[in-house]
Amino acid sequence: MEDEIMISVADFSKYPSGRDAQDGSFNGEKYRTTVLEPALQRAISDKKIVCVSLKGVMSFGSSFLEEAFGGLVRKEGFTKEQLKDILRIDPGKPNLTRYQKTIWTYIQNAK
Amino acid sequence: MRKLSARHHRLLVKKTRHGNKRKPRPKFQESNSRFVPFEVEVWDGKDVETVTCLNPATKPPSVICLNKNTDETIRFLHHLSNSVSGLKTDKKKQTDWIDRKPNRPPQIKRYIGFEDISVFATAPALILAATYERAKIATGKIPPAVNFPNWSPQAFQTLYEIGFFEIVGHAPAEKIKEVYVEKLDSSYKVSKTLRGANADGLEEASDVISELLDYLSIDEAICEDLIRDINSAVSEAMINVARHAYGESFIAQSLKVCLQQWWMSAKADKSNNTLTIAVYDQGETIPGTLPRREWYKEKIENAMRSVIPNFVYASQHGTIDHEFINYSMKKGKTQTGEARRGLGLPQMQDLIDVCPDGTLSILSRQGLYKYDKDIGVYKRRLELELEGTLVEWKLTLPRGAR
Numbered sequence: 001m002e003d004e005i006m007i008s009v010a011d012f013s014k015y016p017s018g019r020d021a022q023d024g025s026f027n028g029e030k031y032r033t034t035v036l037e038p039a040l041q042r043a044i045s046d047k048k049i050v051c052v053s054l055k056g057v058m059s060f061g062s063s064f065l066e067e068a069f070g071g072l073v074r075k076e077g078f079t080k081e082q083l084k085d086i087l088r089i090d091p092g093k094p095n096l097t098r099y100q101k102t103i104w105t106y107i108q109n110a111k
Numbered sequence: 112m113r114k115l116s117a118r119h120h121r122l123l124v125k126k127t128r129h130g131n132k133r134k135p136r137p138k139f140q141e142s143n144s145r146f147v148p149f150e151v152e153v154w155d156g157k158d159v160e161t162v163t164c165l166n167p168a169t170k171p172p173s174v175i176c177l178n179k180n181t182d183e184t185i186r187f188l189h190h191l192s193n194s195v196s197g198l199k200t201d202k203k204k205q206t207d208w209i210d211r212k213p214n215r216p217p218q219i220k221r222y223i224g225f226e227d228i229s230v231f232a233t234a235p236a237l238i239l240a241a242t243y244e245r246a247k248i249a250t251g252k253i254p255p256a257v258n259f260p261n262w263s264p265q266a267f268q269t270l271y272e273i274g275f276f277e278i279v280g281h282a283p284a285e286k287i288k289e290v291y292v293e294k295l296d297s298s299y300k301v302s303k304t305l306r307g308a309n310a311d312g313l314e315e316a317s318d319v320i321s322e323l324l325d326y327l328s329i330d331e332a333i334c335e336d337l338i339r340d341i342n343s344a345v346s347e348a349m350i351n352v353a354r355h356a357y358g359e360s361f362i363a364q365s366l367k368v369c370l371q372q373w374w375m376s377a378k379a380d381k382s383n384n385t386l387t388i389a390v391y392d393q394g395e396t397i398p399g400t401l402p403r404r405e406w407y408k409e410k411i412e413n414a415m416r417s418v419i420p421n422f423v424y425a426s427q428h429g430t431i432d433h434e435f436i437n438y439s440m441k442k443g444k445t446q447t448g449e450a451r452r453g454l455g456l457p458q459m460q461d462l463i464d465v466c467p468d469g470t471l472s473i474l475s476r477q478g479l480y481k482y483d484k485d486i487g488v489y490k491r492r493l494e495l496e497l498e499g500t501l502v503e504w505k506l507t508l509p510r511g512a513r
Contacts, residue, residue, distance in 0.1 A: 024310035059342035
């Protein structure tokens, strides 16, 4: 869709894990600050939405998901309502739907 | 006249009956007269050498398995950790595994005999390899393998496949490949030990798991999802090591060399279609790190005082370690006290729930925590401490359709 900015977690890493550099190279903080947050800012200015694809990712550690997505609320200042409007999680496969739900839970629980 | 004390009275009665003779102590020579030092063959990766062994071989239990023979296996690993040197000072002393002096044959004090091992599970083999790796680094010398052609097939195959010989510095181990081929049981396969400091080793671990699932001929349709779930759980184990196992104060206070890493291996067994994955570290342990924060101590003390009046955390060292592990398995329970954290350990358990059948075992310090998909949680105190933390998943998989 033209109104969507498509990004794929697998382009960052097929094996993302951990919160920050202490945990590993492809961590949630790095993904949030280098990929996710810039894409969301662009989406706001261009009046688009960001679609994050989970297809091809081979690990979904809770630390990575909470830091990357929950961190948008905790650290980047996005509101939960705002994210519902500008962020879409595409599981890519039916089997990945539970990770899609997990991501929204982390966003919802973030303080 | 002064009254005799009871002790003095007993002494006088004894002297009257047996005279003033002391019970002769057995002489050193006599007490050792049954044991005669014997010759063994040692191999340090170069040449086979005959040396004299001064003591009988230490016999591990024939079943070295933390599931089937927990306490005896822990006792063996405890003994191993204390007897195989890993002390920080050892390099300075330049101790050697083989005692060499002029005008007499080389000697070793003792060795561990693997001749009678009927079961050697992956997790204890991994711990053994980690213990010897540290000892090699602490001493700067390669520990020799003693009488390895006589090791039982189970012990030899497991240690060979897990990469024990390479880990302790026997590379290239081609020389012993003949023995391996001779003893090989092709109904199971153990992966080479991987090591790392954080989750950067996840891709390599994933490849190993993938290979083993392929070996078990697991249906490709479920393979990808299974590997993904395994990776998610294993990555959290790796992160736990990176984040909690080797704190600065622990490293500073530890008398032993800290390699600050995790060790991982896995086993695929065709006989029961199981995949076992073990991640081990030699760090501060879950019960050791969880109560670091004062808020946590207070919380535990308040909770426990309803059961044990005057409960003080420090005095309970070891006795409720299984409860600490159990507590940390609940979502949001961690040393940081933040609800968004402490998700990793529960996710390790989630893997069991998404698999058809399986168990998660966590052994840390003196606590054992086991989660079985059918039975639920089982926890108890271990007789002796395990050094560090072991996380083991045993997954029973559906028979392959390939």
